[in-house]
Amino acid sequence: MVENLRRFKERREELGISLKEAEEETRIRIDYLRAIEEGDFDYIEAEVYLRGFLKVYSAYLGLDTRQVLEDYKKLKEPEIIEEEVIKKESFKDKILSSFDEHQNVVLMSCLIGIVLLIIGLLAVVGFKLYGLIDESGNMANGSPSIETTQMKEEIMQAKDDKEIKEDEAVEVKEENTVAEVKKDTVENNVQETAMYKEDNDKLANEEVIAEKITIQVETIDDSWYSVEVDGNVLFKGLVVANKQKTFSGEKIRVKIGNAAGIRVIKDGKIMGPFGSKGEVIIKEFSID
Known part of the structure; x- marks a missing residue:
């Protein structure tokens, strides 16, 4: 095992710290601390937890955290390389085997999907064309005289509505002027009250801060x-x-x-x- 990974127990004993104290201070279980000191890193199954424990424990004991992690990386490199080679070979074999077994099924599924897509597009286009034709027929059969009469009635109604709205606008404007005067008076009173409260709160906070x-x-x-x-x-x-x-x-x-x-x-x-x-x-x- 790399030299720096043997220093945990020796350093802890130099500082006069028991495993129980180290557990309470670092929040790392005592059996994990013992495994780290004995070099039994396989005892901690999750790699990410092990690296975190090494970093926390080395910093707690005042060891060089970066050097400890580098030494652990060197210790694990042969195992990692071997596992990656095995995984790559296994993945390649699975891909080739799966491609041979399911090639025909995939091709057939693609053909069926393409056919269904074409049928769907044709159906959508057909419905749209039918709607356009039906709308054109209704427009051709409409009555011009009825439309002209309706337009005249709408123009007269719009003129009457405009005159009514102008009268209402004058009344609303007068009411708004009175309301705005009242609103300004209320807002001024509220602002003065808020400023007085803010000054009092500020003085109270300054007194509290001075006591800490x-x-x-x-x-x-x-x-x-x-x-x-x-x-x-x-x-x-x-x-x-x-x-x-x-x-x-x-x-x-x-x-x-x-x-x-x-x-x-x-x-x-x-x-x-x-x-x-x-x-x-x-x-x-x-x-x-």
Whole structure:
């Protein structure tokens, strides 16, 4: 087994961490942690889970995560190449066998489909032609005198409707003018009330903010850390490099699994890194 994959147990014992503590901190089952330390990677059946566990556990112990994953890839390359060759040969044999057995069935299905498509198109064209012919016959048999009378009646009705609408428009315009004056008065009162409420809310928020501190925890390298705000754990887990999380409260306690991978920003002041790679430390921040 590649050298870096043997370092998990040795590194854990150097830090004085038990398997039970590692399980609670990393959220990885203890039997999976034991399998990783013993190099029994086949015990973890899902490849994607195994790679994730290797990344989390190596970062938690302060090992070089990238080198650990590269060593594991080298260890698995011979098995992957052999499996790919077997899969390619099996897939090729299945394709050739299936083509020989079903070639005639496929050709017959295609011919039947083409025939049905042609029949459907002919039916659609026939229905459309029949409709056009029927419509033309009805238009030819229509009565011009009846149409002329109907047009005259429609013109007279439209003229009467126009005069009625003009009278109604004058009345509506006068009513709208009165309504707009009332609306402007109500809106001005509402705006003044809203501005007064907004000022009061702003003052209240400023008083609350003054009683708390705010920090930003920034990762400059893949690192595990937990954040406890006023006695409550708000975050615990592995965070990749170049990520930032914000926390606010009266008292903030940060436990860091990789002291070289974390910086803290408070009131615009940058603090950290706080130690060497893989070093476990605790930092506390409060209003005082």
